[in-house]
Amino acid sequence: MSEFGTEITSADIIDTLSFFDGWEERYKYIIDLGKELPALDERYKTDENIVRGCQSPVWLRSESRDGALFFVADSDAFIVKGLLAVVLAAYNGKTPAEVAAFDIDGYFAELNLLNHLSATRGNGLKSMVQRIQRTAHEAS
Amino acid sequence: MTQFDAASIRAQFPILAQEVNGHPLVYLDNAATTQKPNSVIDAIANYYRYDNSNVHRGAHALSDRATEKFELARAQLAAFINAPTKEQLLWTRGTTEGINLVAASWGRANLKSGDRVLVSAMEHHSNIVPWQMVAELTGATVEPIAVNASGTIDMDAFAAQLDARVKMVAVGHVSNALGSINPIKEIIALAHAQGAQVLIDAAQSIAHLPIDVQALDCDFLVFSGHKMFGPTGIGALYGKRDLLEAMSPYQGGGEMIESVSFTGTVYNQLPYKFEAGTPNIAGAIGLAAAVDFLQSFDRSAADAHEQQLLNSAQLQLLELGGYQLVGTSANKTAVMSFVCDFAHPQDVGMLLDQQGVAVRTGNHCAQPIMDQFAIPGTVRASFSLYNNQDDVAKLMAALKKAKMFLA
Ligand SMILES: Cc1ncc(COP(=O)(O)O)c(C=O)c1O
Numbered sequence: 400m401s402e403f404g405t406e407i408t409s410a411d412i413i414d415t416l417s418f419f420d421g422w423e424e425r426y427k428y429i430i431d432l433g434k435e436l437p438a439l440d441e442r443y444k445t446d447e448n449i450v451r452g453c454q455s456p457v458w459l460r461s462e463s464r465d466g467a468l469f470f471v472a473d474s475d476a477f478i479v480k481g482l483l484a485v486v487l488a489a490y491n492g493k494t495p496a497e498v499a500a501f502d503i504d505g506y507f508a509e510l511n512l513l514n515h516l517s518a519t520r521g522n523g524l525k526s527m528v529q530r531i532q533r534t535a536h537e538a539s
Numbered sequence: 540m541t542q543f544d545a546a547s548i549r550a551q552f553p554i555l556a557q558e559v560n561g562h563p564l565v566y567l568d569n570a571a572t573t574q575k576p577n578s579v580i581d582a583i584a585n586y587y588r589y590d591n592s593n594v595h596r597g598a599h600a601l602s603d604r605a606t607e608k609f610e611l612a613r614a615q616l617a618a619f620i621n622a623p624t625k626e627q628l629l630w631t632r633g634t635t636e637g638i639n640l641v642a643a644s645w646g647r648a649n650l651k652s653g654d655r656v657l658v659s660a661m662e663h664h665s666n667i668v669p670w671q672m673v674a675e676l677t678g679a680t681v682e683p684i685a686v687n688a689s690g691t692i693d694m695d696a697f698a699a700q701l702d703a704r705v706k707m708v709a710v711g712h713v714s715n716a717l718g719s720i721n722p723i724k725e726i727i728a729l730a731h732a733q734g735a736q737v738l739i740d741a742a743q744s745i746a747h748l749p750i751d752v753q754a755l756d757c758d759f760l761v762f763s764g765h766k767m768f769g770p771t772g773i774g775a776l777y778g779k780r781d782l783l784e785a786m787s788p789y790q791g792g793g794e795m796i797e798s799v800s801f802t803g804t805v806y807n808q809l810p811y812k813f814e815a816g817t818p819n820i821a822g823a824i825g826l827a828a829a830v831d832f833l834q835s836f837d838r839s840a841a842d843a844h845e846q847q848l849l850n851s852a853q854l855q856l857l858e859l860g861g862y863q864l865v866g867t868s869a870n871k872t873a874v875m876s877f878v879c880d881f882a883h884p885q886d887v888g889m890l891l892d893q894q895g896v897a898v899r900t901g902n903h904c905a906q907p908i909m910d911q912f913a914i915p916g917t918v919r920a921s922f923s924l925y926n927n928q929d930d931v932a933k934l935m936a937a938l939k940k941a942k943m944f945l946a
Binding site: 422423426427430455474475476477478479 | 560882883884885886889890893901915916940944945
């Protein structure tokens with residue numbers, strides 16, 4: 400479904416982001432990641448797949464293949480989309496048990512992006528992570 | 540009262556002297572909530588330090604003192620909006636609670652099937668949803684008053700919409716999403732000519748424009764303390780006496796009763812009938828201090844200062860290119876709402892935040908007008924009297940960088 404999680408792993412992202420010290424380079428990188436994330440086909444942008452954020456919706460579609468979970472996520476905002484790519488790098492192609500075991504808060508803390516996962520951000524990211532975790536729970 | 544001096548006013552707001560994300564804070568989210576001057580912070584702290592007690596109840600010195608300050612605050616707020624008596628000024632948690640109170644108490648008694656409630660298409664959700672809730676109970680309908688592309692109420696359409704079935708017209712004095720100042724005096728006169736009552740949501744105007752409820756002749760007016768340099772959790776509802784007298788209490792409990800027995804309960808008089816439970820005493824006292832603050836300088840000069848900031852920000856924004864204003868009414872408070880053609884408003888907001896500039900992005904709880912304009916939301920920079928041209932310059936530099944990133 401996308402290279403995130405397979406070609407580009409969470410370790411790769413931690414590695415790359417650690418090279419940057421300024422917020423500008425970090426955000427440029429995140430925006431670029433978002434541009435590489437394939438768009439979700441319009442026909443899948445349904446109410447069922449919507450994860451409502453206060454400011455902009457996030458869409459999430461999941462599929463299970465050979466015991467692994469695959470996700471496509473999309474947003475109209477570039478930075479949110481980039482952050483979705485960061486999340487999918489951690490979860491895509493993983494087994495439900497791997498998804499459940501992954502420490503997403505620790506990952507975002509390491510990336511120094513934890514503020515984006517806070518509930519107050521209202522960007523739908525937190526709700527998306529919760530939905531991925533629920534999907535994994537239901538599939539296990 | 541002294542002359543308005545923006546620098547000395549700014550110095551009274553301790554929160555502004557801090558860094559955010561490694562940059563000096565530029566606070567431009569004043570339409571969401573304003574910051575608090577030292578005098579308000581001190582009034583709240585001193586209340587708890589020296590005077591805290593329950594009001595209207597105790598038979599002791601502290602309770603008398605707290606009650607006196609609490610009731611003085613009510614009188615001060617009533618005078619601030621020129622209410623004829625202080626009993627017509629009811630404490631609420633804020634604008635939202637004030638509207639809910641009127642929609643529930645007045646609405647249930649006065650609306651019936653086939654009646655119409657008109658709200659403008661650019662209302663805040665809190666001036667739409669309470670009416671929809673009471674409409675569902677009573678069979679009344681809630682209908683939008685048309686707003687044109689510049690973000691002003693279509694007065695001809697409004698006049699044409701009025702008929703004898705319109706029982707309530709609920710409009711904002713100023714739109715929180717766009718800053719448009721609505722011609723409420725005209726709206727009130729037109730509505731009254733058709734026998735409708737009018738509620739004014741003054742949440743966005745109270746800090747910027749003088750308000751005289753008798754000159755306006757509005758039936759109800761609501762506002763929030765936190766948008767006028769006062770604390771959160773306190774606000775006020777003004778109502779015409781005969782309307783308030785006729786309304787049933789909104790909530791039951793202590794304070795709002797005269798006598799209680801299992802054969803029948805007698806309600807207390809105004810304003811206590813609507814103030815069940817222990818009120819937000821510190822909030823009321825803090826809000827009175829905010830009124831003192833607002834009356835300590837020439838407000839029209841403060842308004843002129845805000846308008847200057849708005850004008851220069853809007854001119855510079857358009858010079859940057861790629862950004863478009865949303866809401867271009869000739870009469871606006873200092874609210875600059877805009878979108879860009881290269882990214883989502885949320886992207887711009889996130890990049891501004893990284894640069895220490897606090898704005899709000901999104902639909903501003905005014906989804907219908909965003910839908911009408913076919914936009915997902917806007918970036919909103921809202922100025923207050925403590926902002927200055929340096930804030931405008933930093934906003935512009937941050938917007939320029941955001942465009943470089945995203946375009
Ligand atoms: C026009 C308008 N009405 C109502 C409200 C709701 O105010 P509060 O949340 O203080 O009750 C707001 C504040 O966001 C507003 O701007």
